[in-house]
Amino acid sequence: xxxxxxxxxxxxxxxxxxxxxxxxxxxxxxxxxxxxxxxxxxxxxxxxxxxxxxxxxxxxxxxxxxxxxxxxxxxxxxxxxxxxxxxxxxxxxxxxxxxxxxxxxxxxxxx
Amino acid sequence: xxxxxxxxxxxxxxxxxxxxxxxxxxxxxxxxxxxxxxxxxxxxxxxxxxxxxxxxxxxxxxxxxxxxxxxxxxxxxxxxxxxxxxxxxxxxxxxxxxxxxxxxxxxxxxxxxxxxxxxxx
Numbered sequence: 001x002x003x004x005x006x007x008x009x010x011x012x013x014x015x016x017x018x019x020x021x022x023x024x025x026x027x028x029x030x031x032x033x034x035x036x037x038x039x040x041x042x043x044x045x046x047x048x049x050x051x052x053x054x055x056x057x058x059x060x061x062x063x064x065x066x067x068x069x070x071x072x073x074x075x076x077x078x079x080x081x082x083x084x085x086x087x088x089x090x091x092x093x094x095x096x097x098x099x100x101x102x103x104x105x106x107x108x109x110x111x
Numbered sequence: 112x113x114x115x116x117x118x119x120x121x122x123x124x125x126x127x128x129x130x131x132x133x134x135x136x137x138x139x140x141x142x143x144x145x146x147x148x149x150x151x152x153x154x155x156x157x158x159x160x161x162x163x164x165x166x167x168x169x170x171x172x173x174x175x176x177x178x179x180x181x182x183x184x185x186x187x188x189x190x191x192x193x194x195x196x197x198x199x200x201x202x203x204x205x206x207x208x209x210x211x212x213x214x215x216x217x218x219x220x221x222x223x224x225x226x227x228x229x230x231x232x
Contacts, residue, residue, distance in 0.1 A: 034217035045225055051218035089156050093217035105155035
């Protein structure tokens, strides 16, 4: 099972919106509505931001949203803030035996 | 509060064995899958495998099958990640993470704080 494909880095200015893509196959992203996204600040553990493609856990700002089309999922962060600067990892369910596959991670820089 | 607490950092030599742990609290430990995830320095997250503590049903990523052993002891609400023979390339941060929900909970929350493993001669 190959890793999902994410851009290495994205950037945006405060107040702007950015979108991070996550491309897989019909065996993972395209096959299930079970994509999740995690934010990771340097030296910290990952934190769940989006699950089941577009659901937000309580406490996550509504500036964070998720979507999916075919084999590609996306995380959009609107109204960028300095504290959004972090690494973002996507993850997809891939069946009963593989269970999960992650993307390579995207570094978001707030200019 | 639902929490996963991992054992402390380890420094080992190549060829040595190692077992690190992840203790859950604040929920019914037996009912949620727990995954182990590797993060090599400066790299992304890699799913290694997952265990259901209720019956120790375990699944491994093909990349890690045969390289590590995942186990659980539900009597002490703890899962383990074990190596028989460490290599320098096993140096990484290792996280445990709980399945998000008992039914169709295909996300991970919460995560442990991570265990840094350094393998060096």
